[in-house]
Amino acid sequence: MNKKTIAAIVLVLLALTAKSSFYVLTEGRQAIITEFGKPIGEPVVKAGLHMKKPFFHDVRYVDKRILSWDGYPNQIPTKDKKFITVDTTARWKITDALKFIQTVRNEKGAKSRLDTILDSITRDIISGHNLVEAVRNSNSIVDRISAKEKEIAEKEKKGEVVVEEEVLGDIEPIQIGREQLSLKIAESADTELTQFGIKLVDVQLRRISYEESVEESVYDRMISERQRIAQKIRSIGQAERARIEGRRQKDLNKIESEAYREAREIRGKAEARATAIFTKSLSKEPKFFEFLRTMEAYSTVFGEQTQFIMSLDSDFLKYLRSDH
Numbered sequence: 001m002n003k004k005t006i007a008a009i010v011l012v013l014l015a016l017t018a019k020s021s022f023y024v025l026t027e028g029r030q031a032i033i034t035e036f037g038k039p040i041g042e043p044v045v046k047a048g049l050h051m052k053k054p055f056f057h058d059v060r061y062v063d064k065r066i067l068s069w070d071g072y073p074n075q076i077p078t079k080d081k082k083f084i085t086v087d088t089t090a091r092w093k094i095t096d097a098l099k100f101i102q103t104v105r106n107e108k109g110a111k112s113r114l115d116t117i118l119d120s121i122t123r124d125i126i127s128g129h130n131l132v133e134a135v136r137n138s139n140s141i142v143d144r145i146s147a148k149e150k151e152i153a154e155k156e157k158k159g160e161v162v163v164e165e166e167v168l169g170d171i172e173p174i175q176i177g178r179e180q181l182s183l184k185i186a187e188s189a190d191t192e193l194t195q196f197g198i199k200l201v202d203v204q205l206r207r208i209s210y211e212e213s214v215e216e217s218v219y220d221r222m223i224s225e226r227q228r229i230a231q232k233i234r235s236i237g238q239a240e241r242a243r244i245e246g247r248r249q250k251d252l253n254k255i256e257s258e259a260y261r262e263a264r265e266i267r268g269k270a271e272a273r274a275t276a277i278f279t280k281s282l283s284k285e286p287k288f289f290e291f292l293r294t295m296e297a298y299s300t301v302f303g304e305q306t307q308f309i310m311s312l313d314s315d316f317l318k319y320l321r322s323d324h
Contacts, residue, residue, distance in 0.1 A: 021052060023059045030044060030045045032060040035053075043097040069092060069118070073085050076127055083210075083213070084126075085208070090189075113196055133174050133181055137174075189203065
C-alpha cells in the first residue's frame with residue numbers, strides 16, 4: 001500500500017470522525033445524547049454547533065415548540081340526558097425531553113397518549129354537567145332577557161303596545177361555563193401527562209353539535225317560540241286595527257254630527273229669514289198672498305184626471321169665475 005492510499009484512508013477516517021463528533025441544533029428543538037440507546041446527561045437546549053463522542057453517541061432531537069393536538073369527535077351524554085358530539089383541540093409542549101423519550105419515545109407515541117387521556121377526561125367532565133355549561137360561557141343572555149322582560153312589563157303597565165322581536169323565555173343559567181370546563185379538562189389531563197414530560201398549554205371545546213334527535217327537539221322549540229311571537233304580533237295587530245277602526249268610526253260620527261248640526265242651524269236660519277221675508281211681504285200685500293196660496297191649492301187639487309161637481313158660488317173657486 002503506497003503513501004497516497006494511506007493518506008486518503010486517513011483523511012476519510014478523519015472526515016468521518018469529525019462528522020460524527022459534531023451536530024447542529026436548530027432553533028425550536030432540543031437534543032438528547034444517547035450512548036448505545038441509553039440517554040446520558042441533560043438535554044441540550046441551546047441552538048448552535050455542539051460536540052459529542054464520535055461513533056459512541058447518537059443524537060435524539062425533540063421539539064420544544066408548542067404543538068397542536070386534534071381529538072376525534074365523540075358522542076357524549078350530558079348530565080341532563082342530552083346527547084351531543086364534542087370535538088376537542090389542545091396545545092401542548094415537551095417540558096422534560098429525557099422523560100419524554102423514556103416514556104413515549106416520540107411525538108406519535110405522545111399523541112396516542114393524548115388521545116386516550118384527553119378523550120377520557122373530556123367525556124367524564126362533560127357528562128358530569130348539564131348541556132348549557134358546555135354551550136355558554138356567561139349569564140349575559142339571561143341578564144339581558146331579564147332586563148328586556150322588565151322593560152316590556154313597564155311599557156305594558158303604561159299601556160304601550162310592545163312587539164317582541166326575539167325569543168324571550170326561561171333560559172337556564174350556568175354555574176361553570178364553557179371556559180371553566182375547558183380549564184378543568186386541562187388541569188385533570190395535565191396531572192396525568194406530567195409523567196410523560198408533557199405539559200398542556202390549553203384545551204378548547206372546538207365544536208359542539210347536537211345528536212339528531214336532540215337537534216330536532218331544539219328546532220321544534222325554536223319554531224314553537226317563533227310561532228308564539230308571531231301569534232302575539234298578529235293579536236297586537238288585530239287589537240291595533242280594532243282601535244284604529246273604533247277611532248275612525250268615532251271621528252266619522254263626530255264629523256257627521258257636527259255637519260248635521262251645522263246644516264240644521266243653517267237651514268233654520270234660512271227658514272227663519274224666509275219666513276221673515278214672507279211675513280213682511282204678506283203684511284204689504286195680503287190679497288196677493290191669498291191669491292198665491294189659492295193657486296197653490298188649485299195645482300194640488302186639480303189634476304189631469306180630476307172630476308168633481310162643485311158650485312161656482314163656492315168661495316174656493318172664486319178666482320176661476322170671470323167676474324172676479
